[in-house]
Amino acid sequence: MKRRHLLGLGLLGVAGAWALRPNDLGRPYAPYFESLNTQLKADTDGLPVLLLDLDRLDQNAEVIRRLLGNRLQLRLVVKSLASPGLLEYLAKRLDTQRFMVFHQPHLNQLARSFPQADLLLGKPMPVQAALGFYQQLPRHSTFAPDRQLTWLIDSAARLQEYAELAEALQRPLRIALELDVGLHRGGFADARSLSQVLQRLQRDKPNLHLQGLMGYDAQVAHAPPWISTTEAFAQATARYRELLSTAQGFSEIWPEQPLLNGAGSLTYPLHSQLETPLNEVAVGSALLKPGDFDSDLLQAHQPALWLASPVLKVVDGALPFVQSAQGLLEAWTPNRQQACYLYGGHWPAQPVAPEGLAYDELYGRSRNQERLISSHATRLRVGDWVFLRPSVSEGVIGEFREIRLLRGGQLVGRWSTLPSV
Template sequence: MKRRSLLGFGAIGLLGAWALRPSDQGQPHASYFAALNQLLRREGGGIPLLVIDLDRLDQNADLLAQRLGEKLPVRLVTKSLASTGLLNYLANRLGTQRFMVFHQPQLNQLAQDFPQADLLLGKPLPAAAALAFYQQLPVASTFIPARQLTWLIDSPQRLAEYAELARALKQPLQIALEIDIGLARGGFASPEQLGQTLQWLSDNPTPLRIRGLMGYDAHVAHTPFWVGQAQAFAESNARYLAFLDSARSFPTLWPQQPLLNGGGSLSYRLHAAGRTPLNELAVGSALLKPSDFDTPLLAEHRPALWLASPVLKAQSGDLPFLGSSQTLLQGWNPNRQRAFYLYGGQWPAVPVSPAGLDYDPLYGRSANQERLIGSNHTALQVDDWVFLRPQRSEGLFAEFSELRLLRRGRFVGSWVPHGRGSATY
């Protein structure tokens, strides 16, 4: 009797474990991606590409403009929108010529493509990179760095280096001071340190001209529960104002109309909705909304960027060395029934259509033929297309030769990414 009871409990345990096995997540393409799949089968060219949905991009840009209104101009973050065509399109729609730049070669390209632009560095560059900008700027360029370019200074040492650079170039350099308002990623650490630096600058006249401040508050969007987002935002703004008070105490150095830059895609809505010390906001990824920007503050923005790749092989989801255990493994997890090999891979992106696809942790990733697993219900065939959603756009554009433009279900053109063949940051 005891033995039968143990066997009975064992059988119940096995049935219970089997009942907890993964459910079948596989589905064919939903209508939006089914139509895009057919379009790419006809016009995709057979190689991986990036697709920008212009209708969704417009909705995101209009939502941003509506929230900012007339009170906060937008500065487009070029590392997330690394294409002259894309930047020009958004600049026209949003009525701005302000750009935030992070990479010296891209800086030179923007000075050429947007000769009327206002360019602000989004990170401090070595003085050698700044020198390269001036060396590579064409003599006939109508871009005037002394008025249109603002370098970012994050420390007394870099301030001294840029002062020396300005003397060597025999021309003034316009600078903004990076302040740490809670992100703890560098910049002047306290209003006192900023004041000491400005005192040095006051005592040692240089060709540097202060334009304003830049403080980044991305940490606010990821505030832990024991702090709370409202409190973190208030503390960040209070720190910004403390730095501003310190800077204002040097009226001979501080401009009457300073640039007070900050925000970002993750926090722009907080600045737009409430009190803010800023007079402009830097925004980039909110307009394309890659998956790393799936936060409550961006819930109304829509994904507008897809990575598409054709299926090279569609076959059984078998793995090496497992032999007859394959059947048990696929029975336990129906989402391992099929394997699909893509053209290219190892991108910072997650599969989104057909539903139920995933990377295979037992097989590994590949930059040549990425393996995805799924169930029989995905209904994918060779030469169908799989759609992935990039986790971020920065650094990704340079891996592709063009950005294909989708409008109302049709391709209407393309844009060329910046830095094709080399990463842009």
């Protein structure tokens, strides 16, 4: 009796474990992606491509317009929207000519493409790169950096370098001071260090014209569980206000209409809804909402950017050296029934269509021929297109020479891109 009892428990254990087998996650294309698959088969050069849904982009832009209202100015972040056509489209739709730039070649490109723009550096630029900007600026350019470009200063040492650059160029340079409001990525973190550079500016009067402050608060969106987002936001804005008060004390050099920049895609909604010391926010990725920007604060935004790659091969899901175990693996999970190989790969992106595709953790990633596994229910064939959602747009857009545009689910145009940082 005891042996039969133990045997029964063993069988129940096996049955219970078997009941935990993964479900078949495979599905054919949803209609939206089925239509895109058909279009790409008929109208591409067979290379991986970025797709931008203009309808979703418009909806995201409207969310930003509604939240900011007339309370805060908007500055578009170039590295996350790295296409002249995309930047021009958004600048018109959101009525802004303010851009935040992180790459010296982008700086020269925007000076050519947007000669009326107001440009703010989003990171401190090596002084050699700053010199390169002036050397590459066409002699008869209508872009006037003395009025339209603001460099970012994060330390007393960099202030000295830019003072020497201004003297060498024999021209004024506009500057903003970077604040550390809790991210701890550099910048002026306390009143003492900030006062020292302000005293230098006021005393020595180098040809550097102070425009205001910039403080990025990305840490607020990633606050640990023991600190609420609201509390983290309050800490960051309190630090900003404290340093702003210090700067305002230097009335001789403090501008009448200061630039008070901050926020970012993950925190701009907080600045639009709560008390903030800022008068402008920088936003980029929220307009495209790649995967890393899925957050409660961006629930009203929709994914608008896809990466598509053609399927080169569809084979069974066998792994090297363990082909004999393939039957057991498929019996455990139908989601290993087949593997497909893409043109290119190792992008920071997750497969979304057809449903049920996944990276093969047992096989590894590939930059040349990415392997995805799935069940037969996806119905993938050689020549079909797999659609992935980028985790970020920064850097990804620049990997492609163009973005294909969608309107009403149909391919309607193309925009060129800017090179990656």
